Amino acid sequence: MRERSNKRDGFGAAALLLCLVVGASPSVAQEMTTSLVNIHQGSWLSDRARALGNGGYELQDGSWVSFNRWYHSDWVDMHVDFITQLTEDSGFLWGVGTGEQAEKYRIAPSLKLGFLTQTHPSLNSTLSLSVTSTFGGNLSEKPCVADYGDLGTYSVNCRLAAGETAPEDTLKYLVNATPERLRLWLNYRVTF
Incomplete structure (x- = not known):
């Protein structure tokens, strides 16, 4: 059995290091607060994956094979975003x-x-800048194994297995997509 590590000590050390990097004093590290910014389920990658389930094909014996059973998920990708306030006008x-x-x-x-x-060019205005980067989150489609009888068994793109494309050529049409990797957001707000 493995011994648990004290995650609070690690967080405190990380907060202290972060404060040193951004130039804040260690006393600020103890006053940092973390807030929930956004929580949502689904993304354009989830929508794209679900769209792969549209359609199907007919087998030699006349039975229908729906793609939906292969591309249906009981759980939709959930995203939770936070901000940890570093100073009055900046956050991680x-x-x-x-x-x-x-x-x-x-x-x-x-x-x-x-x-x-963020900065305040005047008493009633705010100029803010945020930069985020996403790691991971790739969408990858998996192949099927199709038996073509006398022609042999091939690893194929499930959605194209019954089409006119040669079985070995269908693999290049498997979906591999990445989420938005870098986002730069600039906002100017004036209140009246």
């Missing part, structure tokens, strides 16, 4: 994505890291 953005999978595709879990800062 971070978040996680759970990922999702079905029989013929997988969206990997993801980690989002970034920074937010």
Whole structure:
């Protein structure tokens, strides 16, 4: 049995290191607060994976094979984003994505890291800048094994197995997609 580590000590050390990097004093590290910014389920990658389930094909014996059973997931990728306030006008953005999978595709879990800062050009205005980067979260489609009788057995793209494309050529049409890797957001707000 493994011994548990004290994660609070690790967080405190990380917070102290982060404060040194951004130039804040260690007393600020103890006053940092973390807030939930956003929570949502689904993404354009989830939508794309679900769209792969549209359609199907007919077998030689006349029975219908629906793609939906291969591309249906009971869990949709959930994203939770937080901000840890470093100073009055800056913060560390971070978040996680759970990922999702079905029989013929997988969206990997993801980690989002970034920074937010703001300034006040006048008493009633705010100029803010945020930069975030996402690691992981790739969508990858899995192949099928198809038996073509006398022609042999091939690893194929499930959706194209019954088409006119040569079995070995269908693999180049497997979906491999990445989420938005880098986001830069600039906002100017004036209140009246």
